[in-house]
Amino acid sequence: MNHETATTAVRANETLHARIKAQILQKIIGGTWKPGYRLPVETDLARDHGVSRMTMNKVLTQLSSEGYLVRRKKSGTFVAQPRSQSAVLEITAIADEVAALGQSYRWELIEQNLRCLSGPERAGFGLPEDGAGPWLALRGLHFAADTPFCLETRVINPSTCPKAVDQDFGPEPPGSWLLRTVPWTSATHTVRAVGAGTDEAGFLVLRKNTPCLEILRETRTSDSWVTRVRLVYPGGVHQLFAQFGPQLTPAQASK
Amino acid sequence: MNHETATTAVRANETLHARIKAQILQKIIGGTWKPGYRLPVETDLARDHGVSRMTMNKVLTQLSSEGYLVRRKKSGTFVAQPRSQSAVLEITAIADEVAALGQSYRWELIEQNLRCLSGPERAGFGLPEDGAGPWLALRGLHFAADTPFCLETRVINPSTCPKAVDQDFGPEPPGSWLLRTVPWTSATHTVRAVGAGTDEAGFLVLRKNTPCLEILRETRTSDSWVTRVRLVYPGGVHQLFAQFGPQLTPAQASK
DNA sequence: GCCAAGATAATGTATGTACATTAAATGGCG
DNA sequence: CGCCATTTAATGTACATACATTATCTTGGC
Numbered sequence A, B: 001m002n003h004e005t006a007t008t009a010v011r012a013n014e015t016l017h018a019r020i021k022a023q024i025l026q027k028i029i030g031g032t033w034k035p036g037y038r039l040p041v042e043t044d045l046a047r048d049h050g051v052s053r054m055t056m057n058k059v060l061t062q063l064s065s066e067g068y069l070v071r072r073k074k075s076g077t078f079v080a081q082p083r084s085q086s087a088v089l090e091i092t093a094i095a096d097e098v099a100a101l102g103q104s105y106r107w108e109l110i111e112q113n114l115r116c117l118s119g120p121e122r123a124g125f126g127l128p129e130d131g132a133g134p135w136l137a138l139r140g141l142h143f144a145a146d147t148p149f150c151l152e153t154r155v156i157n158p159s160t161c162p163k164a165v166d167q168d169f170g171p172e173p174p175g176s177w178l179l180r181t182v183p184w185t186s187a188t189h190t191v192r193a194v195g196a197g198t199d200e201a202g203f204l205v206l207r208k209n210t211p212c213l214e215i216l217r218e219t220r221t222s223d224s225w226v227t228r229v230r231l232v233y234p235g236g237v238h239q240l241f242a243q244f245g246p247q248l249t250p251a252q253a254s255k
Numbered sequence C: 001g002c003c004a005a006g007a008t009a010a011t012g013t014a015t016g017t018a019c020a021t022t023a024a025a026t027g028g029c030g
Numbered sequence D: 001c002g003c004c005a006t007t008t009a010a011t012g013t014a015c016a017t018a019c020a021t022t023a024t025c026t027t028g029g030c
Helices: A016-029 A042-049 A053-065 A094-100 A119-124 A162-166 A174-181 A198-204 B016-029 B042-049 B053-065 B094-100 B119-124 B162-166 B174-181 B198-204
Strands: A069-072 A076-079 A105-115 A135-144 A147-156 A186-195 A211-220 A225-234 A240-244 B069-072 B076-079 B105-115 B135-144 B147-156 B186-195 B211-220 B225-234 B240-244
Touching (some): A016 A053, A174 A225, A211 B211, B016 B053, B042 B053, B053 B069, B147 B198, B174 B225, B198 B225
Antiparallel strands (some): A135 A147, A147 A225, A186 A211, A186 B211, A211 A225, A211 B186, B069 B076, B105 B135, B135 B147, B147 B225, B186 B211
């Protein structure tokens, strides 16, 4: 039955549903199927991939429980809207964050340039010394109720996100724009406590050396990075929040 | 076939495998089945619960992918070891953390008392004013290579963990002891940047007001809290690290 | 032209069966 | 006694089938 089209014949030895899951996931994170897109019905997908409905069901159920798809009876199966940024660590798009506090939000662009970075700048983003193409450098301030709330310093990789170069980030901050524009991403966060430097203190209206939370986030698509951002929050004001059950990474059981 | 024993007849209307999953999970988080315990084989469990092997397989597969169980072919199915603390946010048991850096580790107990807390102390743990039973109050320092690395301030709820009262936390820090002792837990983390207070600065050998990461963690079993701990790390030294794909909390798909 | 009742099309759940995979247990042979 | 081949007991995967559930669509009555 399963007649293996030429394209799928490549990677063998994984399980059947794992392979199919990967194919579908590729369409989602690659942006071929955009958020909201309704995919073919289960039975058709099963037929197209040459598997039984049960197997396709397993794939779709998994993708749904992982948050890539949303399924509704009778209506069909849809590509999910990107969850702002990790439901786990509640670092939401900053505008949402402020809105959640019931305060008015404003964004102010400070710099937008396609340029190379200085050594210290590169170090601040954890970027290597070598791959030094010109990048889109951005900086801006987020205000809540007219008080500066977060200083954002960002680079965008123009080779993975060329559209960003022509975009004007005056009206809309790059975070939410990227969220809308770039398909699916995974992110890495690093959190530290730092004292406000001279310019941070200036922008955030703090005394120098006030403790601040620094969040460094690297966002990637499949294999190259899209953007790196450093967010500096006045320490006491902001807090991260995370909740866990025992989950992920199956532990070793003793014999 | 499914003759519904008196005990299981209680909660109806959930799906079959959800109910069975809940029953098994209860044995795990309740501690009836301890970490490392080998559970009956799939076919027996299926028979005992009056369902098909496939259904039981679904339950066990899910619990395994959620990290409660570990399954090995031929060997059987085992209750997983509690994953130190959230594989997600890599806040591991502190000794592991230091070991990962390849440094020698030492723990030094400062205080261990069954007593009531002062108002400010309670506030520091985010505890309410009312429920003010006497608690086990602990404080101690973690050293890496003979440098103080983290100041730990903790309360343990004696009503959920009575054994802790008689335990001597001189040799072993309470974090890892609890990890071994208390069955399964979920945790809530709050992260802030603070300036070192007078006593923190003293213990950690810092100048007052040095930026520090403060991690407040509340650990719970099913419905009451077990312990609350405040960990204060010198800012630059420590960093949290978290990696995400899009996951959890299925998003709404547009129609 | 509106509303309600029923049909329908999609996903959701459960079962039975078959065979694959793997690592432990076993047994025989040197 | 120890090693290697074989058996076997457990989980892992895939398929076919049946029926349940539910939101949408359709149809018929007024």
